[in-house]
Amino acid sequence: MKSLAVFASGGGSNFKAIHHSIISGKILGKIALLLSNNPNCGAVQFAEETGIANAIFNNSRYPEKKNRDDAILEILQDIEPDLIILAGYMKKIPDSVVHHFKSRIINIHPALLPKFGGKGFFGMKVHQAVIEAGEDRSGATVHFVNEEYDKGPIIAQENVIIDPQDSAESLAEKVLKIEHELYPQVIKAYCEDRIIWKNNQPKIEEAIEN
Numbered sequence: 001m002k003s004l005a006v007f008a009s010g011g012g013s014n015f016k017a018i019h020h021s022i023i024s025g026k027i028l029g030k031i032a033l034l035l036s037n038n039p040n041c042g043a044v045q046f047a048e049e050t051g052i053a054n055a056i057f058n059n060s061r062y063p064e065k066k067n068r069d070d071a072i073l074e075i076l077q078d079i080e081p082d083l084i085i086l087a088g089y090m091k092k093i094p095d096s097v098v099h100h101f102k103s104r105i106i107n108i109h110p111a112l113l114p115k116f117g118g119k120g121f122f123g124m125k126v127h128q129a130v131i132e133a134g135e136d137r138s139g140a141t142v143h144f145v146n147e148e149y150d151k152g153p154i155i156a157q158e159n160v161i162i163d164p165q166d167s168a169e170s171l172a173e174k175v176l177k178i179e180h181e182l183y184p185q186v187i188k189a190y191c192e193d194r195i196i197w198k199n200n201q202p203k204i205e206e207a208i209e210n
């Protein structure tokens with residue numbers, strides 16, 4: 001069984017969907033730790049309610065960035081998770097963590113990367129930009145994390161159609177719905193060693209049915 005560490009900052013609906021897929025037996029993994037910058041967010045509250053260990057790293061607890069980054073690396077090295085999952089985490093992962101856990105950190109982004117990604121594109125800002133650009137579709141992207149925001153190799157994407165009457169809010173709802181399907185599928189594949197690399201690109205291998 002794979003050990004998982006999850007980072008989240010917000011409502012935590014992806015974190016809850018992942019947890020649900022674990023307790024229903026779909027994902028063969030265990031959430032060892034939830035890390036957050038926001039002690040009052042829904043994800044931390046859910047971790048408390050479900051007995052998942054959690055740890056907060058923010059400016060008020062660690063005013064010095066270097067100390068904060070070192071503390072994040074240290075706690076992750078203590079548990080050495082097989083996979084680190086960014087589930088609505090609105091801060092940059094320290095480079096030291098990215099180096100140590102190379103190809104073991106994944107993120108979900110609420111748009112079809114490489115469009116609408118990079119610094120400043122997070123949460124509702126992404127959906128606002130997509131609507132303002134007059135796109136007729138958006139979606140969700142799961143990718144490996146490297147040192148650059150939203151630039152790591154793409155593992156999987158799923159589309160949603162944008163209707164003319166859609167607002168940023170209604171688009172966010174549509175995209176979240178597919179995130180809750182897509183992210184558990186990718187994590188399940190990772191936990192079953194079904195993410196393979198071909199020509200430096202990750203790809204999900206189909207599960208073999210018994």
Ligand code: GAR
Pocket residue numbers: 008009010011012013014015087088089090108109110121122123126176179
């Ligand atoms: C999700 O839409 C996720 O893709 C996005 O934040 C939302 C978190 O929702 N992540 C980013 O924008 C990261 N750049 P949740 O807290 O309900 O899972």
